[in-house]
Amino acid sequence: MSAHAHDSSEPHVLPLKIYFQVYGALLVLTGATVGVSLLDLGPNAIYIAMLVAVIKAGFVVGYFMHLRYDTRFLSLVFFGSLIFLVIFFAFTFIDLTSRDRIDQNQANFTLRKHQDIQEESTGSVTVGIKRFRSGANPPVLPKAPEVKKAPKPAAGTAAGTGAAAGTGAAAGTGAAAGTGAAAGTGTAAGTGADPGTGTGAGTSEPAGGGTAAGTGSVAGSASAAPGSGSAAPAAKAKAPAKKAPAKKAPAKKAH
Amino acid sequence: MSAAHGDHPKFLQHHFHSAEQQASASKLGMWLFLAQEVLFFGGIFVAYGVLRFLYPETFLAAHAYLDVKMGAINTVILITSSLTMALGVRAAQTNNQKQTVLMLALTILFACGFLVVKYFEYSHKIHVGLVTARSFSATGIAGSPHIFFSLYFAMTGLHGLHVLVGIIVLAWILMRARRGDFSSAYFTPVENAGLYWHLVDLIWIFLFPLLYLVK
Numbered sequence: 001m002s003a004h005a006h007d008s009s010e011p012h013v014l015p016l017k018i019y020f021q022v023y024g025a026l027l028v029l030t031g032a033t034v035g036v037s038l039l040d041l042g043p044n045a046i047y048i049a050m051l052v053a054v055i056k057a058g059f060v061v062g063y064f065m066h067l068r069y070d071t072r073f074l075s076l077v078f079f080g081s082l083i084f085l086v087i088f089f090a091f092t093f094i095d096l097t098s099r100d101r102i103d104q105n106q107a108n109f110t111l112r113k114h115q116d117i118q119e120e121s122t123g124s125v126t127v128g129i130k131r132f133r134s135g136a137n138p139p140v141l142p143k144a145p146e147v148k149k150a151p152k153p154a155a156g157t158a159a160g161t162g163a164a165a166g167t168g169a170a171a172g173t174g175a176a177a178g179t180g181a182a183a184g185t186g187t188a189a190g191t192g193a194d195p196g197t198g199t200g201a202g203t204s205e206p207a208g209g210g211t212a213a214g215t216g217s218v219a220g221s222a223s224a225a226p227g228s229g230s231a232a233p234a235a236k237a238k239a240p241a242k243k244a245p246a247k248k249a250p251a252k253k254a255h
Numbered sequence: 256m257s258a259a260h261g262d263h264p265k266f267l268q269h270h271f272h273s274a275e276q277q278a279s280a281s282k283l284g285m286w287l288f289l290a291q292e293v294l295f296f297g298g299i300f301v302a303y304g305v306l307r308f309l310y311p312e313t314f315l316a317a318h319a320y321l322d323v324k325m326g327a328i329n330t331v332i333l334i335t336s337s338l339t340m341a342l343g344v345r346a347a348q349t350n351n352q353k354q355t356v357l358m359l360a361l362t363i364l365f366a367c368g369f370l371v372v373k374y375f376e377y378s379h380k381i382h383v384g385l386v387t388a389r390s391f392s393a394t395g396i397a398g399s400p401h402i403f404f405s406l407y408f409a410m411t412g413l414h415g416l417h418v419l420v421g422i423i424v425l426a427w428i429l430m431r432a433r434r435g436d437f438s439s440a441y442f443t444p445v446e447n448a449g450l451y452w453h454l455v456d457l458i459w460i461f462l463f464p465l466l467y468l469v470k
Contacts, residue, residue, distance in 0.1 A: 010439070011348040011439055013348045014345065016345070019338060019342060020338075022338075027331065030331060033463070034327055034468070037323075041470060046469075049465075049470075050461075052464070053463075053464055057457050060337060060457050064338075064341040065450055065454075070282070077287055078290055080290065081291070084294060085293060085294060085297040088298075089304065093308070
């Protein structure tokens with residue numbers, strides 16, 4: 001029995017070369033992430049950073065973790081959890097970005113609170129910090145390397161939650177798609193440019209309507225992107241396709 | 256019964272039919288655990304998303320106080336440790352005990368290196384008052400920096416804890432590898448410890464750009 005089991009259970013051993021290739025790719029991609037962050041890409045940078053992170057994750061999961069060569073059931077378990085993470089992200093951000101469509105006061109409240117903190121640096125928050133301080137001289141902070149990109153300029157605040165909504169929702173997508181594989185973020189990155197202009201009005205509605213509507217066309221473009229991803233079971237393809245339309249729709253709407 | 260007992264390979268538990276069944280059951284359990292880990296970390300990633308959405312300027316201003324160089328070094332360290340881990344599993348699969356031990360030792364070494372870098376980062380931040388809650392005493396950062404740093408410490412702290420646990424687990428596997436527990440017929444513990452270690456790497460792959468490279 002023991003000898004027999006031994007024979008039939010020869011482990012699946014990957015050639016050494018693959019490990020070093022994957023390692024090289026991971027190092028290059030790490031360099032790319034840092035490099036891209038030095039460029040002045042503005043709010044789009046996060047989509048690219050997340051896209052790169054997803055590709056790296058694909059390499060690690062697919063090869064180092066061997067998922068590509070394991071039974072599909074293990075992929076189902078892993079990507080299943082990612083689908084729930086996407087749901088977690090999606091609904092949180094649908095709520096966060098669409099409150100103003102139900103109740104304008106809620107949106108204003110968020111915005112005002114945010115501005116308060118920005119404008120009066122002696123606002124409640126800072127006061128709170130001061131109160132807790134032990135009395136001794138606060139340690140002197142080293143000068144921070146100056147922030148290259150001016151924080152979302154006046155337009156950003158003026159456009160209000162809408163503009164922010166575009167990016168925010170995308171951030172959700174990006175990270176969540178992290179899960180999904182290259183496919184999801186590929187689209188997110190592609191459309192990333194639009195939502196900034198798409199702004200205010202259209203944010204929440206497409207989240208609902210778009211989900212159903214855009215799936216077909218977007219799924220098409222999404223499937224072109226992946227390549228790098230790992231095991232790519234049906235479950236994986238599904239997650240990004242679901243997300244993408246929410247992003248794509250506002251851009252169309254803006255036209 | 257006792258005859259059957261003698262027939263078992265030492266590593267095969269009685270309640271399993273065969274070595275393959277035992278291996279696949281064990282691996283499934285590990286992946287279920289990893290799925291749980293994804294959801295466990297997921298909550299804090301969602302918190303990050305929401306807070307970054309609400310306070311974009313704060314994130315932009317506060318992240319400048321993190322040391323990108325150290326973050327990048329740690330990324331490379333973790334990726335390298337993932338490589339040595341994968342090579343360690345491969346060595347076990349190919350009955351190369353010496354290399355298994357060596358690769359596991361290297362992985363532990365890199366893991367410790369990661370924590371050392373993290374220690375320098377943390378101690379610097381604590382020194383200048385960029386800590387969470389009541390101890391936060393830094394001034395001069397726009398917005399509500401304590402929010403960013405609470406997240407920073409929560410996310411990297413949780414991750415660091417996983418690294419620490421990883422070191423302990425890998426040390427145990429290393430000890431067993433030295434004892435000669437593993438072979439191409441039985442390497443599940445090495446493999447599962449490796450899966451855990453790769454997940455720790457995976458999470459850092461997302462933490463690094465989200466915390467250090469905010470734009």
